[in-house]
Amino acid sequence: MTSIQAPVEQKVDNHGLSDEIRRFIEQKGGWTSFEQYMQMALYSPGRGYYTGGLAKFGAAGDFITAPELGNLFALSLAIQVAEILNKLDHGALLEFGAGSGALAAGLLNELEVLGALPETYLIQELRGDLRARQRETINEGARKHFARVVWLDALPANFCGVVIANEVLDAMPVRVFEEQASGSVMEMGVGISDTSPGTDEPTFCWAHREADPVLASAVHALNLQIDGQSYRSEIAFQALAWIQSLAQVLEQGAVLLIDYGFRQAEYYHPDRDQGTLMCHYQHRAHADPFFKPGQQDITAHIDFTAIALAAKHAGFGLAGYATQGAFLLSTGVLDRIPLDAPVKQQLELAQQLKKLTLPHEMGELFKVLALSKDYAFELSGFAQQNHLNRL
Numbered sequence: 001m002t003s004i005q006a007p008v009e010q011k012v013d014n015h016g017l018s019d020e021i022r023r024f025i026e027q028k029g030g031w032t033s034f035e036q037y038m039q040m041a042l043y044s045p046g047r048g049y050y051t052g053g054l055a056k057f058g059a060a061g062d063f064i065t066a067p068e069l070g071n072l073f074a075l076s077l078a079i080q081v082a083e084i085l086n087k088l089d090h091g092a093l094l095e096f097g098a099g100s101g102a103l104a105a106g107l108l109n110e111l112e113v114l115g116a117l118p119e120t121y122l123i124q125e126l127r128g129d130l131r132a133r134q135r136e137t138i139n140e141g142a143r144k145h146f147a148r149v150v151w152l153d154a155l156p157a158n159f160c161g162v163v164i165a166n167e168v169l170d171a172m173p174v175r176v177f178e179e180q181a182s183g184s185v186m187e188m189g190v191g192i193s194d195t196s197p198g199t200d201e202p203t204f205c206w207a208h209r210e211a212d213p214v215l216a217s218a219v220h221a222l223n224l225q226i227d228g229q230s231y232r233s234e235i236a237f238q239a240l241a242w243i244q245s246l247a248q249v250l251e252q253g254a255v256l257l258i259d260y261g262f263r264q265a266e267y268y269h270p271d272r273d274q275g276t277l278m279c280h281y282q283h284r285a286h287a288d289p290f291f292k293p294g295q296q297d298i299t300a301h302i303d304f305t306a307i308a309l310a311a312k313h314a315g316f317g318l319a320g321y322a323t324q325g326a327f328l329l330s331t332g333v334l335d336r337i338p339l340d341a342p343v344k345q346q347l348e349l350a351q352q353l354k355k356l357t358l359p360h361e362m363g364e365l366f367k368v369l370a371l372s373k374d375y376a377f378e379l380s381g382f383a384q385q386n387h388l389n390r391l
């Protein structure tokens, strides 16, 4: 999910989402939190980025995630998943935000090869159009396992097995704050500006107000090193609440959270004083969340320290934290490139390997955080690197 350039043109059609957001902001007296704006821009029923039927993933969409690069990511992840499932008496898989369904198809096929095929593969997806795409991908790529896949309408109770969320946390709406040099904290929200030149579309702008006590005390707890200047960043309250709800779901097993982000000291580093919000539109990354609401992805990096603390607080054990590159190498990703395969296939796998593991690609920025419940075994994905003590 990268490639930094400015977005090119202004909007044409967002199915009325801008009007919906504008009306909402007007009803709220001219201001709403960025969290609410992001919620609507990504998930407004039928109109949001993830709920409005756009291509999103892959070459025809806006960004490429690890499972979309090819099969190598699923092949390696399957090693870790199989290890956990084999240690449990019975266990299933639960994938959140399964995207195009590529990871599910790849995992099901490889888990069969590894003799660890679970009876059910649960998918928790927020809205309908992605479910249809996942059905299609799994039916095409893992047809004989299709009957094992169950799309959930609500979170299961007493789940036992492995939970996977690849690039899901970064798609959860965040609150944006600005701490002033004086120490006062503002919440950066969204207001309405004039219509775009040449169109009737309302446009949105940053608008601040004094932070409420919850946000203000969370920001003060970060103890930011502000050197006479203001500092802007985000806090992912929704992601923290999601971790708590996950703790209610998982009775036994592990959670693998894979996403881009940093430990807290790096996340709120003095140099990162504009936060980590990032938008993706047709393979261009930029920083304007008000460009084409509903047609571009909006994300924030993950503060893995905050996620780990929330997890611990909710009753999870912390089982491992490593860069994606180190995690995949520990699961034996290098062995997944057969030396007797045709050269073309080897080259293609080598390309995937580079993208997934090299430090300047996804290898370093992406991390894997593993949580556990009633599961005391070491995870082989962290054999080469486990940086839990640095969180």
Ligand SMILES: C[S@@+](CC[C@H](N)C(=O)[O-])C[C@H]1O[C@@H](n2cnc3c(N)ncnc32)[C@H](O)[C@@H]1O
Pocket: 050, 057, 065, 066, 067, 068, 096, 097, 098, 099, 100, 124, 125, 126, 127, 130, 165, 166, 167, 168, 171, 172, 242
């Ligand atoms: C960047 S996409 C990643 C998709 C896929 N995991 C992949 O790697 O290609 C983010 C996904 O997370 C989903 N998502 C966000 N919040 C979610 C939640 N609370 N429960 C389930 N899915 C969620 C979105 O609907 C979207 O499908």
